[in-house]
Amino acid sequence: MVHGRAEDAANAGFAKLGFAQGQIVQELAWDEDCDDAVREGIESVVGSPLEDEEYTDGADAVLVWFREEDGDLVDTVVDALTNLVEHGFLVLCTPRAGQPGAVEPSDIDDAAVTAGLHPAGVSNVSKTWTITRLVAPKTPRR
Numbered sequence: 001m002v003h004g005r006a007e008d009a010a011n012a013g014f015a016k017l018g019f020a021q022g023q024i025v026q027e028l029a030w031d032e033d034c035d036d037a038v039r040e041g042i043e044s045v046v047g048s049p050l051e052d053e054e055y056t057d058g059a060d061a062v063l064v065w066f067r068e069e070d071g072d073l074v075d076t077v078v079d080a081l082t083n084l085v086e087h088g089f090l091v092l093c094t095p096r097a098g099q100p101g102a103v104e105p106s107d108i109d110d111a112a113v114t115a116g117l118h119p120a121g122v123s124n125v126s127k128t129w130t131i132t133r134l135v136a137p138k139t140p141r142r
Contacts, residue, residue, distance in 0.1 A: 011041065011044060011045050013041075013124070014044075018061065018133060018135075019045045019046055022047060023046045024048070024058070024061075025050050025063055026055050027065075028062060028063070028079075030052075033067075033101075034065050034093070034129075035093070035127075037125075038063075038093065038126050042063065057083065058083060058084070060088050061084075061090070062080045062081075062088070063091045064076060064090060064092050066094050067103070068101045073107055073110075074111045074114045076111075078115045087136075090133075090135075092108060092131070093129045093130070093132075094129065096130050097130075099128060108132055117136055117137075118137055120133045120135045
């Protein structure tokens with residue numbers, strides 16, 4: 001029964017990020033170092049497998065794995081918006097501080113703002129990855 005409680009807590013963490021039953025989630029930049037528990041947790045909450053990089057229809061959310069050596073974070077975030085539907089959100093997964101490939105929080109903030117987004121929370125559902133929810137502002141900037 002303890003396993004069930006841990007799973008419920010993890011699912012609540014994914015729901016807090018904005019994931020819900022029936023959503024379509026596209027995953028970008030997956031590699032072997034990614035946390036499969038994050039992927040499986042999202043799939044459990046939304047009730048379907050993640051769509052891969054070849055997916056071209058609208059996605060309610062986009063899950064992006066990014067490491068410091070992956071290139072330009074701004075370009076990655078902007079590119080991730082391509083298939084995102086209106087009111088959708090982006091979930092950026094970066095290695096935690098102290099891990100190889102870790103990204104500075106200020107770099108995430110800068111990339112979000114440049115892409116017209118803002119950070120809307122960080123989740124601790126992974127022991128090795130920091131998971132940041134990025135969303136469009138509710139009101140237009142002046």
